[in-house]
Amino acid sequence: MTEDCDGEEQDEETRRWSPGQGSSSSSRGGGSGASASSPLKTRCVRGRVDQPPPFSGLVLENVLENVLQFLACRRDRNAASLVCRSWYRAEARTRLELFIGNCYAVSPARALGRFRCARALVLKGRPRFADFNLVPVGWGARFSPWVASMAVAYPWLERVCLKRMTVTDADLALLARSFSSFRDLTLICCDGFGTPGLAAVAELCRNLRVLDLIENDVEDEDEEVVDWISRFPETATCLESLSFECVNCPVNFAALEALVARSPSLRRLRVNQHVSVGQLRCLMVRAPQLTHLGTGSFETVPAADGAAELDVAELESAFVASKSLVCLSGFRMVAPEYLPAIYPVCAGLVSLNLSYATTTAEQLKPVILQCHNLRTFWVLDTVGDEGLRAVAKTCKHLQGCQRLRSILYFCQRMTNAAVVTMSKNCQDLVVFRLCIMGRHRPDHITGEPMDEGFGAIVMNCKKLTRLAVSGLLTDKVFEYIAKYGKLVRTLSVAFAGNSDLSLRYVLEGCHKLQKLEIRDSPFGDAGLLSGIHHYYNMRFLWMNSCKLSLRGCKEVAQRLPRLVVEVFGDQNKDLDSDAVEKLYLYRSLVGPRDDVPSFVKIL
Amino acid sequence: MEGAGESLRDTELRLGLPGTDAPEKPALTVTRGGKRALPEDNEEAYAKSSKSSSAEEQGEGDLCGQEPPAAKAQVVGWPPIRSYRKNSLHARKVEGEAAGLYVKVSMDGAPYLRKIDLKVYKGYKELREALDDMFKCFSLGEFPRKEGCSGSEYAITYEDKDGDLMLVGDVPWEMFISSCRRLRIMKGSEARGLGSRH
Numbered sequence: 061m062t063e064d065c066d067g068e069e070q071d072e073e074t075r076r077w078s079p080g081q082g083s084s085s086s087s088r089g090g091g092s093g094a095s096a097s098s099p100l101k102t103r104c105v106r107g108r109v110d111q112p113p114p115f116s117g118l119v120l121e122n123v124l125e126n127v128l129q130f131l132a133c134r135r136d137r138n139a140a141s142l143v144c145r146s147w148y149r150a151e152a153r154t155r156l157e158l159f160i161g162n163c164y165a166v167s168p169a170r171a172l173g174r175f176r177c178a179r180a181l182v183l184k185g186r187p188r189f190a191d192f193n194l195v196p197v198g199w200g201a202r203f204s205p206w207v208a209s210m211a212v213a214y215p216w217l218e219r220v221c222l223k224r225m226t227v228t229d230a231d232l233a234l235l236a237r238s239f240s241s242f243r244d245l246t247l248i249c250c251d252g253f254g255t256p257g258l259a260a261v262a263e264l265c266r267n268l269r270v271l272d273l274i275e276n277d278v279e280d281e282d283e284e285v286v287d288w289i290s291r292f293p294e295t296a297t298c299l300e301s302l303s304f305e306c307v308n309c310p311v312n313f314a315a316l317e318a319l320v321a322r323s324p325s326l327r328r329l330r331v332n333q334h335v336s337v338g339q340l341r342c343l344m345v346r347a348p349q350l351t352h353l354g355t356g357s358f359e360t361v362p363a364a365d366g367a368a369e370l371d372v373a374e375l376e377s378a379f380v381a382s383k384s385l386v387c388l389s390g391f392r393m394v395a396p397e398y399l400p401a402i403y404p405v406c407a408g409l410v411s412l413n414l415s416y417a418t419t420t421a422e423q424l425k426p427v428i429l430q431c432h433n434l435r436t437f438w439v440l441d442t443v444g445d446e447g448l449r450a451v452a453k454t455c456k457h458l459q460g461c462q463r464l465r466s467i468l469y470f471c472q473r474m475t476n477a478a479v480v481t482m483s484k485n486c487q488d489l490v491v492f493r494l495c496i497m498g499r500h501r502p503d504h505i506t507g508e509p510m511d512e513g514f515g516a517i518v519m520n521c522k523k524l525t526r527l528a529v530s531g532l533l534t535d536k537v538f539e540y541i542a543k544y545g546k547l548v549r550t551l552s553v554a555f556a557g558n559s560d561l562s563l564r565y566v567l568e569g570c571h572k573l574q575k576l577e578i579r580d581s582p583f584g585d586a587g588l589l590s591g592i593h594h595y596y597n598m599r600f601l602w603m604n605s606c607k608l609s610l611r612g613c614k615e616v617a618q619r620l621p622r623l624v625v626e627v628f629g630d631q632n633k634d635l636d637s638d639a640v641e642k643l644y645l646y647r648s649l650v651g652p653r654d655d656v657p658s659f660v661k662i663l
Numbered sequence: 664m665e666g667a668g669e670s671l672r673d674t675e676l677r678l679g680l681p682g683t684d685a686p687e688k689p690a691l692t693v694t695r696g697g698k699r700a701l702p703e704d705n706e707e708a709y710a711k712s713s714k715s716s717s718a719e720e721q722g723e724g725d726l727c728g729q730e731p732p733a734a735k736a737q738v739v740g741w742p743p744i745r746s747y748r749k750n751s752l753h754a755r756k757v758e759g760e761a762a763g764l765y766v767k768v769s770m771d772g773a774p775y776l777r778k779i780d781l782k783v784y785k786g787y788k789e790l791r792e793a794l795d796d797m798f799k800c801f802s803l804g805e806f807p808r809k810e811g812c813s814g815s816e817y818a819i820t821y822e823d824k825d826g827d828l829m830l831v832g833d834v835p836w837e838m839f840i841s842s843c844r845r846l847r848i849m850k851g852s853e854a855r856g857l858g859s860r861h
Contacts, residue, residue: 192740197775197797226775249745252775275745279776470742497742554741580738 124150134159153177160184161599163201163225164624167650168209180219180244181210187602187644188552189577190224191249194604194642196628198657202252203227211238219244219270226250232257236264243298244270254279255309259288266293269325272303280309290315294322301328305354305390310334313364320346327384330354333392336361338370344378353382355390358398358417375401389413389438396423406430413438421447429454441471466491473504474531479513483520492517493528499555499580502532509533515540518548525572528552538562542569550575563587567594577602585612588643592616595623600646608640610663616645617663624648625663626656739783746778770798770817770848781840787832794819798848818853821846 128151131137141151157180160166172178185201203225210217217239227250235242242265247253255278261271289311292299297319304311311334320326320343327350329343335356344350360369375398379385385405394417409431414424415438424439424447431437434455439447464486474496483489494514502509510531518524518541525547529537533556541548542565549572556562563583566573567590576598584607595601595616610627617625628642652662746765768777777797784790819831823842831839831846 189740191745192743193746193779194740197777198773228774277776277778470744495742499738499741552743554743579740 121146121150125154128154132157156180157182157219162646162648163206164653165599165646165648165650168206170649172209172213176213178214179216179241180221181206181217182221182223183225184223185226186224187577187600188224189579189602189604194579196657196659199628199660200653200655200657201225202655203231203250207231207234207238211235215239216241218242219246221246221248222250223248224250226252227257228252229254229257229260233260233264236260239265241267243267246270246272246274247276248274249276251277252279254281254284255286255288255307256284258304258307259286259291262288262291263293267298268292269298270301271299272301272328273306274303276306278307278309280307285309287312287315289319292319297323298325299323300325301352302326303328303330303354305330305332305356305392307332313339317342317346323347324349326350328352328387330389331356333357333390334361334364336364337375337395337398338365341370341375341378344382348381349384350382351384352387353385353390355388355392357393358391359393359395370398372398372401376404380404383408385409387411387413391417394419399423399427402427403430407432409434411436415440418442419447420444421450425450431455463488465489468493468495470495470497472497473501474510474513475505476503476508476510476513476516477505479510480516483513483516487520488523489517489521490523491526492521492524493526493552494530495528496531498531500532509536511537511540515544518544522547524548526550529556530554531556534558535561535565538565542566545570547572549573551577553578553581555580557581557583560584560587560590564590567591573597574599576600578606579603580605582607585609585615588612588616592619595620595645596647598647600644602642602644604642606643608643609638610640611638613640613643613645614663622647622649624652627661627663628659746780766821766843766845768794768797768846768848771850771853773798779846781843786836787839790831791819794846794848816851817848818851819846819848 124147128137128140131140131151131154134155134157137151137155141148152174153176155175155178158171158175158178159182160171161184163183163185183203183206186195186199189195190199201224203222211234215238218241220235220242221244225247227247232253233256235245237260245261245265245268253276258271258273261268299319302319302323311332313335316331316335317339320329326347329347329350330352331340331343331354333356335343337355337358337360340356340358344353379401382405386408388402388405388409388411391414394414396419399419403426406427407430410433412427412431412434413436418440419442421443424443428434428447428450431454437451437455439451465488467482467486467489468491471494474494479494482492496510503513510529510533514527514529514533514537518527524545527541527545527548527550529541529552535558538557538561541551545551546569548570551566551570551573553576560583562581563578564587566576567587571594573594574597578601583603588603588608589612591601613625613627617623623645624647626644627640628644656662764782765778765780768779779793779797781790784793820828821831821839821843822845823829824844826844828847834842
């Protein structure tokens with residue numbers, strides 16, 4: 061996923077990581093039959109000494125554990141753990157994947173102490189607006205304390221997925237050294253590491269199956285670039301997925317080719333833009349079994365390809381041989397003459413990402429007309445309306461948009477009528493994010509605010525869980541969202557609303573709201589305080605450049621002791637000013653964090 | 664307003680590279696300093712003309728063949744596109760030339776780097792303020808408020824196209840952003856030696 065799409069992502073993660081999907085030492089067979097290496101067998105320390113359960117209780121817990129092992133969804137597990145102490149204990153012992161949506165909501169000690177048998181960790185750090193430079197450097201979300209604790213508590217750890225965390229090379233080295241069964245590492249929008257860290261992972265994680273680096277800020281100081289690709293073991297590897305599009309430095313191609321050649325399980329390969337189309341062809345020939353391919357530059361690079369330019373027909377035959385391809389992305393530079401080479405795989409494609417390619421409608425049409433099975437499609441506005449019409453016509457699973465579940469659309473301008481139409485045609489939408497790039501831009505035909513359009517979305521799309529609004533918006537749109545958006549969990553607001561009423565509507569009406577991020581909107585203390593009844597049910601609230609004051613924020617902090625209220629300000633501003641530039645509040649079991657930088661004040 | 668004029672299309676915010684408007688001939692995208700338009704550029708020009716009702720006002724805002732009015736309404740983090748993606752989109756046309764758009768900023772002693780978009784800033788003052796804001800947790804003192812201020816804790820330097828380390832503030836702003844490859848905030852004591860070379 062190139063853009064953040066939390067809702068779907070969580071589901072995807074759960075699906076991919078549920079037990080039974082290729083887990084290593086499975087102890088699902090039940091109590092006595094389990095292998096000695098199973099972590100479930102190491103529960104000789106029963107946790108509490110206060111009231112050991114009676115014998116019959118013990119039997120019941122064993123039975124319960126065997127049943128709970130099959131429960132994968134964390135929300136179900138959370139519910140199960142609330143039934144009674146016995147269920148709580150059993151659930152804690154059988155939870156294999158630990159999902160922590162806010163790394164500061166809980167401490168490593170506490171999380172690892174409760175779930176002693178977890179084999180996988182999903183950890184999210186910085187608030188999403190950090191992607192847009194709204195969170196200053198050094199704010200936090202460091203992986204270090206987590207990896208240090210896990211090195212002791214989870215020697216059997218297999219999988220780690222981090223999002224918006226700071227991960228250092230030292231962290232990666234510790235991870236690589238500490239977990240002999242380690243197999244999957246996924247880093248999304250992280251920073252703090254470079255090629256030395258990758259080298260450690262490559263070299264020491266002998267059972268590595270997945271190394272997915274997605275949109276990270278990878279350090280590439282010239283002096284320190286390490287040939288990490290060469291560090292993979294020289295024997296056949298277990299690699300199933302290797303994605304390094306975000307690694308900006310060139311990789312040793314000979315080593316990469318050799319690696320691909322000795323990785324018979326490789327199914328997903330996404331290379332960076334330093335890989336030329338000629339090199340890509342070599343890789344495809346080595347790995348015709350690929351299901352997911354990130355093509356890199358998709359153009360000739362003289363330094364890499366030498367004097368001879370790759371013949372399109374040769375490239376096409378490589379695609380012909382890749383009979384299993386379902387997902388295609390990359391196209392960082394895309395020389396248009398090579399695009400036709402992908403025709404042979406179009407009919408099988410389920411996902412196509414052209415969002416880095418400035419494809420025109422003319423270039424797109426012959427491609428898209430063959431993509432009958434497409435479910436996920438990313439494209440730039442360079443294709444124009446004509447291009448999108450071709451998409452609508454061909455892609456039945458997108459077609460008429462009836463089954464469309466997620467829209468992320470950036471545009472110059474929009475009309476309410478168009479948005480209303482979308483809401484009627486795509487009633488299955490789960491995610492609707494419309495970014496009208498002009499701030500405060502009204503409906504360009506009627507001159508009206510965009511309230512009615514977004515109102516129609518929440519009214520008609522009854523499954524909507526994620527919404528991002530833009531354009532000229534008054535309090536009215538928030539009234540609609542509050543009234544109809546009963547399932548909305550994530551709401552992104554920018555340059556919208558007239559008054560505190562907006563915020564009040566949302567906080568009082570959207571009962572499922574978990575994540576609220578707001579920027580540059582005229583909401584003040586009154587609006588903030590109207591959410592007091594709800595903040596414990598939310599993962600976080602972010603507000604920047606609104607009309608908040610210290611007084612209001614302090615009041616929230618006082619009234620809600622389990623909330624951490626972080627205020628970051630501008631030191632340059634008048635110190636007497638009570639105005640709060642940035643607010644980030646979140647519930648936490650462990651109170652204020654101990655790694656607060658100097659520009660953050662916890663109220 | 665609908666009739667805002669074809670010439671304004673060039674100044675509109677977009678994700679794709681300018682000149683890649685398929686339905687019509689690629690129009691010359693006029694930008695400040697002759698550089699390619701970033702999505703945030705020229706927004707105010709559009710906003711202004713979209714609000715105007717009289718043809719005369721539109722005529723004044725009309726950009727046929729001329730430099731657009733200074734687009735000063737640039738805002739941090741808007742549109743909400745990750746810098747990673749912006750870098751990729753622009754890297755295409757840069758072709759080895761240091762265009763001075765997104766550059767890395769490092770600070771001696773800080774474990775983190777940052778990337779900033781030089782085009783967002785109007786001049787040196789704004790740049791300094793932004794850097795001050797970004798690295799405040801590491802600054803032990805005030806950034807120099809004017810060039811050549813000695814005795815200050817830190818100095819802002821940059822590496823230019825030729826790989827030379829230069830003190831920020833010596834050359835006109837436009838020249839600076841076209842030649843700056845990366846920024847480095849170093850201890851004032853180290854930078855003093857730099858200043859004397861000029």
